[in-house]
Amino acid sequence: MSADIRVLSDDADLTAAANVFRAAMIGFRPLNASEQGRVGKLVEPGRTLGAFVHGDLVATTDSAASTLTLPGGGRVAHAAVTHVGVLPSHTRRGIASDLLSRQLRDLRERGEVVASLRASEATIYERFGYGVASTSQTVEVLTARAELRPGVPHGDPVRLVDPAVAWDALPRIYDRTRADRPGAIDRPAVWWENQRLRAEGDPTPRYVGLHGEPGAETGFVRYHPVGTDAWFTSAERIVVVDDFHAPTPGAYVGLVRFLLELDLVDKLVFTSLSLDDPLPWLLRDRRAARVTGARDETWLRLLDVRAALEARAFVGDGSVVVAVQDALLQDNSATFEVSARGVRPVGTAAHLTVGVAALGSLLLGEVRWGSLALAGLVEVHDDAALAAADALFGSWPAPLAGMYF
DSSP states (O other): OOOEEEEOOSHHHHHHHHHHHHHHHSSSOOOOHHHHTTGGGSSOTTOOEEEEETTEEEEEEEEEEEEEEOTTSOEEEEEEEEEEEEOGGGTTSSHHHHHHHHHHHHHHHTTOOEEEEOOSSTTSGGGGTEEEOOEEEEEEEEGGGOOBOTTSOOOSOEEEEOHHHHHHHHHHHHHHHOOOOTTOBOOOHHHHHHHHHHHHTOOSOOEEEEESSTTOOOEEEEEEEEOGGGTTTOSSOEEEEEEEEOOSHHHHHHHHHHHHTOTTOSEEEEEEEOTTOOHHHHBSSGGGEEEEEEEEOOEEEESSHHHHHHHSOOOSSOEEEEEEEOSSSGGGOEEEEEETTEEEEOOSOOSEEEEHHHHHHHHTSSSOHHHHHHTTSEEESSHHHHHHHHHHHOOOSOOOOOOOO
């Protein structure tokens, strides 16, 4: 089915797009009258696309500009893709393919090097060149058993602030202290506004703690209690940690200690920790911290393969020749020699051939070349090249963005 795809700009179209996304997700109600007037504040101008059939808006997607950190600390221009939805009446007609392909071309023309999204389904986005590049985990901590080891430092004081005024401070703290962990991204203004409106529209109590001296904070935590109707008599009082920004060891231990020492709390639920998070090692009883879930976080799409590889650090003395295949952005289809000295296009035979989605999974360092070769996602022309590629791509902190959008 042919659709007319265009950039949406006026408030009526942006509101209609928001409701198309909500209808596609099924679990979200339509916007009410008061919410409709705020839609323009929640998207960046010129970055919302709509697909029209016979004049009706039937599909949408948008994005926000930021940067993404690569192994070695380099940052590249990044598009945070979100609100992808097709009305149930128009699925499986090629509309999503046309819409997302158009978006990729537009993002490439903007000069953005990579795009990422959070996927509601795990079988859709690989065909558009997205690959899973980071995983987050949920960790539950039983506070009665969670005594810190005596050698764990105290960190700086943590002070509670009024959530209503914290929304001015949090973006400044994050921008000033953003970690160099692979996968970290900027938090655009529209993301913060979405978070603020969601929190203010929820009757559940919300709390914000800032780590460090006023004006020189080094981290923060946002959290809320669960099941407050029976809080006084509950046998298990649970606090959910919504946002844990601890980019330094001092901020990490200071915020963990603050949360563990909250009165009237039996269980802490950290919703988004990295796979290498050190929390169990801080506890005398490591079984007080239990991983209860892990989920794909960053789905990464390379828009400019050469620029992405050039911005990433590689290690060692070896080199490998990699052929990249990209059916949608064909300028990316090329062969590169990769070494710690740099990345350069070559015309020689490849040691390895990889699709752009698999290369997106490899870029941040969470997965190894050998694993993807075993899955049939890397074609091996030289058996020694797998070990060489794994050595070049190195060992880094587990990638994590720590946020959903």
